[in-house]
Amino acid sequence: xxxxxxxxxxxxxxxxxxxxxxxxxxxxxxxxxxxxxxxxxxxxxxxxxxxxxxxxxxxxxxxxxxxxxxxxxxxxxxxxxxxxxxxxxxxxxxxxxxxxxxxxxxxxxxxxxxxxxxxxxxxxxxxxxxxxxxxxxxxxxxxxxxxxxxxxxxxxxxxxxxxxxxxxxxxxxxxxxxxxxxxxxxxxxxxxxxx
Numbered sequence: 001x002x003x004x005x006x007x008x009x010x011x012x013x014x015x016x017x018x019x020x021x022x023x024x025x026x027x028x029x030x031x032x033x034x035x036x037x038x039x040x041x042x043x044x045x046x047x048x049x050x051x052x053x054x055x056x057x058x059x060x061x062x063x064x065x066x067x068x069x070x071x072x073x074x075x076x077x078x079x080x081x082x083x084x085x086x087x088x089x090x091x092x093x094x095x096x097x098x099x100x101x102x103x104x105x106x107x108x109x110x111x112x113x114x115x116x117x118x119x120x121x122x123x124x125x126x127x128x129x130x131x132x133x134x135x136x137x138x139x140x141x142x143x144x145x146x147x148x149x150x151x152x153x154x155x156x157x158x159x160x161x162x163x164x165x166x167x168x169x170x171x172x173x174x175x176x177x178x179x180x181x182x183x184x185x186x187x188x189x190x191x192x193x194x195x
Contacts (some may be wrong), residue, residue, distance in 0.1 A: 047068055047187070048187065049067075049185050049186060049187035049188035050065055050066070050067045050072070050185070050186050050187060051179065051183055051184070051185050051186075052065045052072070052074050052183070052184045052185075052186060053182060053183055054074055054076070054117065054182055054183065054184055055181075055182030055183070057074065057076045058076065059076050059077070059078040059116075060076065060077075060078050060081070060135045061075070061076055061135075062074065062075045062076075062133050062135070064122065065186065067174065067186045067187055068187070070121050070122070070123055071121070071122035071123065071130060072119065072120070072121060072122065072174060072186050073118070073119070073120045073121075073122045073133065074117060074118070074119050074184060075117070075118040075120075075133070075157070076116055076117055077110075077115070077116050077117070077118055077157055078116075081135075081143075081144065081157045082110065082115060082116070082157075084143035084144075084156075084157065085109060085110065085156065085157065085158055086109065087143070088143065088156050088160075091162055091163060092156065092160045092161065092162055092163060093160075093161045093162065093163050093168075093169075093170075094160060094161065094169065094170055095160060097111055097158075097160065097170055099169045099170060101125075101169050101170045101171070101172050101173065102170075102172070102173035103173065103175055103189070105194065106119075106173045109158070110158055111158040111159055111160070111170070111173055112158075112173070113176075113177075113178065113194065114178075117184070118157070118158065118159065119173060119174060119176050119184060119186065120159045120171045120172065120173060120174075121171060121172040121173075121174055122171075123171075123172075124148040124150070124151075124153050124167055124171075125153075125161065125167045125168055125169045125170070125171060125172070126148065126151055126153050126165075126166040126167040126168065127150070127151065127166075129148050129150040129151070130148075131146040131147055131148040131149075131153065131155065131171075132146065132147050132148070132149060133146055134146065134147055140152075140154060141154055141156075143156065143157070144157055145157050146159065146171065148167070151165075151166045151167075152165055152166065153165040153166050153167035155167070155170070155171055158170075159171035159172075159173065174186050174187065175187060175188065175189050176188070176189070177189045177190060
C-alpha cells in the first residue's frame with residue numbers, strides 16, 4: 001500500500017490538537033487537587049489580625065473581640081484602677097511580669113502600651129476558662145480585676161495572677177499595636193507599639 005494519498009500536515013495538526021486538549025484536561029483536573037492543599041478561607045481568617053474599635057470605650061468598660069478562636073479583652077482603665085496596681089505587688093505571683101506572657105513593649109507595671117488601655121487574651125492560664133471582669137471591688141477582688149469562678153483563680157487589673165491560686169502565670173497579652181487613637185489591631189505589630 002502506498003502513502004501517496006495521505007495528507008501528513010492534517011495528521012500532524014490532529015495529533016497536536018489532541019495533545020493540546022489532553023494537556024488542558026490534565027491541568028483542569030490538577031487545579032482542584034492542588035487547591036485542596038492550600039488552607040481554607042476559614043483557616044486563613046482564624047489566624048488573621050483583627051481590628052478593635054475602642055473609640056467609644058468609656059473608662060471602666062471592656063470590649064470583647066475574637067482572635068484565633070480566643071476572646072480578646074480591651075479594658076479602658078480608670079485612674080483609680082491604675083493607682084491600685086502598685087498596692088497589690090506583694091499579693092501577686094509575678095508582679096514584674098518576668099514570665100514570657102507578653103511582648104517586650106508590654107513588660108511594664110501596666111502590662112500595656114498605653115497605661116489606660118489593657119489588651120489581654122481572656123482565658124485563664126489554669127485550664128482555659130474565661131474569667132469574669134470585675135470593674136468594682138468584690139468579695140474575691142478587693143480592687144477589682146478578673147476572677148475565674150471555676151477554680152478560684154484571681155488576676156488584678158493588669159492581668160497579673162495572685163499568689164496561692166491554681167493559675168500558674170499571668171494572663172497573656174497578645175501582640176498588638178495602634179492603627180489610630182481609636183483602633184487597635186490584635187495579632188499584628190505593624191502599627192504604633194509605643195505610647
